Amino acid sequence: MRSIKWIVAGLLIAATVAAGCSGSESTKKVTVISGATLFDGTGSEPIVNSMVVINGSEIDCVGKDGECSVPLGAEVVNAEGKYITPGIVDAHMHFFQTGFFDSRPDAMDITETYPFPEVAAYQKQNPQRYYNSYLCSGITGVYDVGGMSWSIDLQEEAENNPKAPHVAAAGPLITPVPGAPFDLPSDKVLVTLDSEETGIKTVQYLSALGSTGIKFWTFDEDSEEYMQRVQATAEEIRRQDNQMIAHATTLEQAKAALRNGTKLLVHSVQNTEIDEEFIELAKESGTYYNPTLIVSAGYMLAFRAAADIAPIPVTDPNGCIDSRTMELINTASQFKNHPRLSANMKNRLEAFNPETDMTREIPLTNLKKVYEAGIPIVVGTDAGNPGTLHGVSIFDELEAMQSAGIPAKDLIVMATRNGAESMRRDNDFGTLESGKFANLILLEKNPSEDISNMRTLSHVMLKGKMMNVSEIQDQ
């Protein structure tokens, strides 16, 4: 890993004296990053030869070199030749999921080897390894859009943790289906919407816990009775000043979600191309569209690994993936004789090509249409699902979005400002502007030329603290 040069400007002793005179404000560490080409996350033209002044955890000034004054005693980071963007936001992930089937027994039941209650308890008690994976991948904000109610507690825990990205979390999901194999009797992921009262009380409870968003997992859109329950639930969401999130992958389900005021649509419409009505409904609701392009292929990759066809392909030069996850996926082939992996299934898995089959045509077409219609788009991986690993999968998702024809310079905005907006934290981060948290990343290559250059990440700054990404997981 290439290092960056640290210089201390002025006399340290002067800074110490000043701090002694003027109270605690001046004792904050001031860092200046100078010389980089900076993308501020708003979509404005990049600032060449930029300067960012960071006071404590916040940005004080962003401008061209010389536009901000450098306080005496400031630590100056010479970042000439490098690129800066705000920290990335993954607007769709799940802390209760491991990246393999142990947390998704509905897809392949391996609970004999990995008892689900133990997996779920471990996930609750050990989020730090994922915090590290996210920071290590340049991600300084994550939105957990569905899980057990403990995921809501992570919001505050992470906010107070100097080595955790900002977290927003929705908690349990509302659904027409009668529960899931990954529900524990004492801690559910899915709440079956069997009455209006169930919906209203669930919204009241999760909102009182502080949830960011209430997510609906699919709709029974042809049932008038069911949609009345949804409507009553959606009205309560608005009363609570919370926001509606929806997993709706068909055009009809997505429209049903939008008619009820969905603010975040967390999957592509996959069955057909979107139409004018969809676009109008999304604009009316002020909806953010999260295409989630790679997660389906991730399942195929995980099944292929389990079937001993090929290991899950991992690109992780900085060692961002934690050791437990690595062990889990490296031992995947112990399940090669699992009944789920029938001869038919194995044929399908053999035919899957990770080079060419990571995304499908309709989601790509729809993403381009949504983009051209001016609907705000966010970047979210659905990490935690089998084959979609926490942190590092962000780069695959960005590249898939680029392959739909989205310009890299716009992807930067989607992956930063828009993500922060979707998690209702845009007053705090998502763009590089004075008064916001100093969350940013340093890259070796220009991300606006090709979004793959996000992979040249060398450092991440979280709340004013600079970290070398190749060291984060080991600390």
Ligand SMILES: [Zn+2]
């Ligand atoms: Zn998801």
